[in-house]
Amino acid sequence: MTSEQKRISDEFMKLWHEQLPNRYGVVEKFNHSFPVKHSHPGFRTTVEIGAGLGEHLHYEKLTPEQEANYYAVELRENMAAEIRKSFPRVKAITGDCQARLSFEDGQVDRYIAVHVMEHLPDLPSCIREAYRLLNRQTGQLLVVIPCEGSPAYSLARKISAERVYNRHFKGGYTWLISREHINRPHEILAELDPYFTVEKKVLFPLPFLPFIFNNLCIGLSLKPRSTPLAR
Numbered sequence: 001m002t003s004e005q006k007r008i009s010d011e012f013m014k015l016w017h018e019q020l021p022n023r024y025g026v027v028e029k030f031n032h033s034f035p036v037k038h039s040h041p042g043f044r045t046t047v048e049i050g051a052g053l054g055e056h057l058h059y060e061k062l063t064p065e066q067e068a069n070y071y072a073v074e075l076r077e078n079m080a081a082e083i084r085k086s087f088p089r090v091k092a093i094t095g096d097c098q099a100r101l102s103f104e105d106g107q108v109d110r111y112i113a114v115h116v117m118e119h120l121p122d123l124p125s126c127i128r129e130a131y132r133l134l135n136r137q138t139g140q141l142l143v144v145i146p147c148e149g150s151p152a153y154s155l156a157r158k159i160s161a162e163r164v165y166n167r168h169f170k171g172g173y174t175w176l177i178s179r180e181h182i183n184r185p186h187e188i189l190a191e192l193d194p195y196f197t198v199e200k201k202v203l204f205p206l207p208f209l210p211f212i213f214n215n216l217c218i219g220l221s222l223k224p225r226s227t228p229l230a231r
Helices: 003-023 025-037 064-068 077-086 123-133 151-158 161-168 174-180 185-192
Strands: 046-049 070-074 091-094 110-114 140-146 196-204 217-224
Touching: 003 077, 003 161, 025 110, 025 140, 025 196, 025 217, 064 070, 070 077, 077 091, 110 123, 123 185, 140 185, 151 161, 185 217
Parallel strands: 046 070, 046 110, 070 091, 110 140
Antiparallel strands: 140 217, 196 217
């Protein structure tokens, strides 16, 4: 990106995270309720990547110990700073989930990724790092991804994020979304498979018609394999 595109990208992502809970609450409720609803009881340490402004933390019901061991990882410092203001008892970290994070092997009980994996140019590295961090016996990966490429999702984006962008920025929205949503659902699932097994898969808003073309999001609860599959 040019320096101007980087500025616009950072500003838009912060703006979008501010508007999403109020304007598109039904989708946001699924996005953030899924990891909470499907979390195994008794977890202690959580890593959330792409934590944004801390939206997910509004949905969590954490004990003091769980709160003290909650690590919100955000790439953009301007957004991590907002998490520190709003949630001073959790640990907000500016960092890249595609690189090695400062945790011991198997230290983490929950690893949460809500609408993050579709954005990552080095998705395999992120998944390998998630696998390294998670406890093999009790660890859980909780993921929500968009049904990118589906007619339903394309229409929803046209009347939501694209409208917000066009009200605040010039130059068209295509360049931004083409570099933001670079991984499709089948690609993400294929990268997860060698390292994790699926415990639960829920499509939204039509779980009784579980196809990508007519849904907006997919929630996944995954368990680490004892050893990765050969590729």
